[in-house]
Amino acid sequence: MSRPRVLELGSRRVTPAAWPRPEHWDVTGVDVRDGPGVDLVADAHALHRALPASHFDAVYSHAVFEHLLMPWVVALELNRVLVPGGVAWIVTHEAFPRHEHPWDFWRFGTGCWTSLFEARTGFEILDSRGLHPSRVRARGGAASPGQAREFDGHSGCEIQVRKIGAPVATLDWPLTPAELLPAAHFYPAPGRRRVAGLARRAREALASRMPRDADPLEVSRTPGPWTLLVGPQPRRPLPDFAAPDTRELPADVDLRAWCAEQAPGSVAKLALLDLAQRDPRPWSLIPELARLLPPGGLLYLDAAFTAPTSEPGFRLSAEAFRGLLHAGTGFELQAVAQVDPADLLENGRPAPAPCYLRSLALARRLPGAPDAGLRWH
Numbered sequence: 402m403s404r405p406r407v408l409e410l411g412s413r414r415v416t417p418a419a420w421p422r423p424e425h426w427d428v429t430g431v432d433v434r435d436g437p438g439v440d441l442v443a444d445a446h447a448l449h450r451a452l453p454a455s456h457f458d459a460v461y462s463h464a465v466f467e468h469l470l471m472p473w474v475v476a477l478e479l480n481r482v483l484v485p486g487g488v489a490w491i492v493t494h495e496a497f498p499r500h501e502h503p504w505d506f507w508r509f510g511t512g513c514w515t516s517l518f519e520a521r522t523g524f525e526i527l528d529s530r531g532l533h534p535s536r537v538r539a540r541g542g543a544a545s546p547g548q549a550r551e552f553d554g555h556s557g558c559e560i561q562v563r564k565i566g567a568p569v570a571t572l573d574w575p576l577t578p579a580e581l582l583p584a585a586h587f588y589p590a591p592g593r594r595r596v597a598g599l600a601r602r603a604r605e606a607l608a609s610r611m612p613r614d615a616d617p618l619e620v621s622r623t624p625g626p627w628t629l630l631v632g633p634q635p636r637r638p639l640p641d642f643a644a645p646d647t648r649e650l651p652a653d654v655d656l657r658a659w660c661a662e663q664a665p666g667s668v669a670k671l672a673l674l675d676l677a678q679r680d681p682r683p684w685s686l687i688p689e690l691a692r693l694l695p696p697g698g699l700l701y702l703d704a705a706f707t708a709p710t711s712e713p714g715f716r717l718s719a720e721a722f723r724g725l726l727h728a729g730t731g732f733e734l735q736a737v738a739q740v741d742p743a744d745l746l747e748n749g750r751p752a753p754a755p756c757y758l759r760s761l762a763l764a765r766r767l768p769g770a771p772d773a774g775l776r777w778h
Contacts, residue, residue: 407428407461409460413439414438448475460491468504473517473574480564490561491562493557494509495511495558496508502720505718508708512713515681526562537758539742554745555710574775660690660693670698671700678705678714696769699766700764707745719738729774730772741757742755743755
């Protein structure tokens, strides 16, 4: 192939050291915002609206997948624009400080790639590995009960996949970030950028006045019953979940099997501690949980944002819950928070970088069934 057609996903240059494009490549740089290196402004969740099908020989993406609200949707979009046999090379993060907040959603353990790139989504994995070994250390008494205070991780990871066919017909998730995120929250439109910038600077100013070991919460504007968000050091107590009708599941439960055994509407309050990120497809798990709760029922999720390399699944930031808990999956998100501050010590870097260990969310069950158009069977 003399001049392969390559899609660079997330091509806007935001760092001084730009990735050099090989001269013999025919590169199309796509980003959700315009800027240096961008040939086409488009959302990765809806590439089919801006690019021809089966057009590109390869896709390259560096430090973008962590900023995608719904990476499972993007996996299908990559399949649509790649030629049969086309390859994708994705570099992202396994354990890394929160950045570009609030549009920082996911971290990727080694095992999560088989949920995104598999035969059912039309791919085979060629290779994957962790990059840049690091050490994660909880600050002070921040580690939650049962969680290691210090563990190994990789600040980066990469994967190479090949398109082997079309996705199966039972996979479809027709949503975009614009439908799920608050106005001026994610990828703001030009008229909203100033508002988003002011909000970001206000958060940064607040964080700069807090002690190093303080735990700056990110709480939604919607008032909710989640009283654990009130106070200086919110942790694992569940004051709203102390009633006898609460079900708190242990981390070793087979969650899908447990869901199948429960009657619809039989659980008034459900608390999942360290379970959501262990499911191989957490996005398709949420509608199953909705079936168990009656209208007005409460779902509490406590999930890992930073986890040891030995844990293979997804890691969720607090903002990732906005792509999981919404009207389409049967819920109204009440509040989110990032807790348990820690430090990331990467090999070769002199100073540690601040990060978080846990992400929390509370959602209320809405009346009616989840959207039947969201299918991942």
